[in-house]
Amino acid sequence: MLEFENMLHNEFTEPQFLFLFYAIVFLFGICVGSFLNVVILRLPRHESLIKRSSHCMTCGTKIRACDLIPVFSWIFLRGKCHSCGEKISVRYPIVESLNGLMYVLTFYVLDFNAESIIACVLMSLLIIVGFMDWDTMEIDMIVVGLIFLLAVPAAIFTDKVSLGQRIIGAFIISLPFYVIGEISRIFIRKKTGEDFRAIELGDTVLMFAAGALLGTKAIIVSALFGIVIAAIVGCINKYVTGSSKFAFGPFLSIGIAIGVLWGDRIANWYLNMLTAPIQ
Ligand SMILES: [Zn+2]
Known part of the structure; x- marks a missing residue:
């Protein structure tokens, strides 16, 4: 693993590369965060995590594919259901962006290596544990x-x-x-x-x-x-x-x-x- 030491933060790293890297990590993180929301919601109710597609918690309408983009859809819809106008909890974009930010922070602190990849998985599992225990x-x-x-x-x-x-x-x-x-x-x-x-x-x-x-x-x-x-x-x-x-x-x-x-x-x-x- 030694050859990967300081892969992100060495004297040859271009700032543009770092920006692009962290942007991709953040976007990947919020997509995983979107799945974490499903787990936090459905695991305590023993519902299938993959069977049923995402639906509005109030009117039950299936959420359109274009409204499933993490964080951004919530902002575009101003936190309201496209079909019934009922408020969508601000917790969904919070969990998504938290997961994205934790991935960025993890790579920033630990650099890009086996340790930081395992740490990212741990961060997501901790988000599930924390929010589920809170609920x-x-x-x-x-x-x-x-x-x-x-x-x-x-x-x-x-x-x-x-x-x-x-x-x-x-x-x-x-x-x-x-x-x-x-x-x-x-x-x-x-x-x-x-x-x-x-x-x-x-x-x-x-x-x-x-x-x-x-x-x-x-x-x-x-x-x-x-x-x-x-x-x-x-x-x-x-x-x-x-x-x-x-x-x-x-x-x-x-x-x-x-x-x-x-x-x-x-x-x-x-x-x-x-x-x-x-x-
Ligand atoms: Zn609705």
Whole structure:
């Protein structure tokens, strides 16, 4: 893989080439994002992902081929159904452009190599996990299974993380999450009689899968960012709605995205700071 090092960002790269490359990556990303919308919508309802063509959620009219262009169609239609005029959720173009932007960001940070291609697949899976958990408070085990399986091509085609790091990475966050979940379950049952955990099993399995893919350092960074962002949003949510129950998955997904892009750099920066001689 060494011959591909810094393929995008070296002294010979023309700015025009970079612009064209990122434009194509973004357009490809929003097309994949369009499919992610279908998955986020249909997977919780156990509907076929390919059988039925896209239709308006209000009037059921089949969407015309010319209105299926990601992001752009939504803008041209001013967010309204061509047939019944009912509003089309702004979330569709948001998911599409988010996926496109994450692909661009991934190639920008990690350059063009096996690692960044795997990271792009991970970004799309994280978008599915995050939005589905936000909607249903449930993390889909098929999607988490795919994240875990990504560790196989990562182990074959990249050499950044050793097998030992993958095994430790899988357990270093998921195990404490599991223990905290089980202990909280006992306390919550005693206090309220309800049966739920402070950290759900879905979140635990997500960190297991992502840990196997990212390795020890990056998954610790992922967890820290995920927990801090969730804590901030949780406090705001508690203040606004009075409820302390909210989906953890979207924030863990953001944390994992940070971990895959900058995890090793952040961890090494921190370790260097600890071991640097005092001036
Ligand atoms: Zn309609």
